Amino acid sequence: MALPRTQLSSFLAVVDHCERELAKILTLILGIVIVAALISLIRSVIGDLARPEGAWLGDSLIKVLGDLLTVLIALEVLENVTSYLRCHVVQVELVLVTALTAVARKVIVLPSGAEDKPQLLAGLGIAAAALAGAYWLVRHPLINQTRKDLNKSFQDPDQFVLLDNDGMQ
Template identity: 65%
Template sequence: MIDRAEQQLAKLLGLVLVVVMAAATCQLIWQVVLALSVPETPWLGDKLNRVLGDLLNLLIAVEVLQNITSYLRRHVVQIELVLLTAMTAVARKVIVLPAGAESKPQLLAGLGVAVLALAAAYWLVRSLTLRKPPERTGPAIRIRGRGQ
C-alpha cells in the first residue's frame, strides 16, 4: 500500500513538473522573442545571465523529470542520474554567478568543494558500475546450428 501511494505521489509530482516546465518554456521563449524584437537591448551582462539561468533551470527540471520517470519504471533511484542532475545544478550556479561574486570567497570555496565532491561521487559510482558483472536475468538460450 505504501508503494502504491509512493508511485501515485511520484506520478503527481511528475505531472506538476511537466506543467511547470511548459509554463517556464513559454516564459523563456517570450523573453527571448521580446529581447530580439528590440534591437537596442544589450544581450551581454545581466540579461544574458538571466536567460542562461532560465535555460539551465529548464534543463535541470528535465533531468529531475527523468529521475522521476526512471524511478516509476524501475522502482530504483539511479544514483548516477541524480549525481549528474546535481552537477548540472552546481554548474548552473557557477555559470550565472552574479557580478561581485569574486569578492565572496566562502561562496566560491563552497562551489568548488561541491564540484569536487560530486565529481568524486560520480567517479566512484561509475567505476563500481563498470566493474560489476552483468546480472543474468534467466537461463541462457542455446541456439542450435544445422549440424546439431
C-alpha cells in the first residue's frame, strides 16, 4: 500500500530533518574526538622528544605516525560529514581519499611479524589497489565527461545520447 503524495513528502521531510540533526550531533562528537586525539598526540610527541636517549626514533616513531594518520583520518571523516551537511550529497572522491589514507595508515603501522602473514599483506595490497583504481575512475576526465553527458540526458530526455563502449557517440 503506497502512501499518498502529500503524506510521502511530509514523511520524507521529517526523515531529512532527522538526518540533518543526527549529522550535526555526529559532527560535534567527532570534533570532540579529534581535539582529544590531537591533545594526546601532542603530549606523546613532547614526551618522546623530552627523553634524552632518543629512543623515540624506533617503534615509538611508528606509533606517532600511526596516531598522526589517525587524526588525519578523523579530520577527513569530519570533512565528509560537513560536506554532506552542506551539499546533501555524499562525495565519493572524499570517501575514497579517506579510505586510501586508512589503508596507508594500516600499512605504515604494521606490527613486526606481519611479514609472516601473507594473507594480511595480500589483502592490504588488494584493498589499496582497488581503492586507487576507484579513485582513478572517479577522477578520470573521459569517464567524468561521459557521466556528465548521461546526467544531462536524464535531465532532458530529448537530448539523450547513446554512447558505445569507448564513450563515443
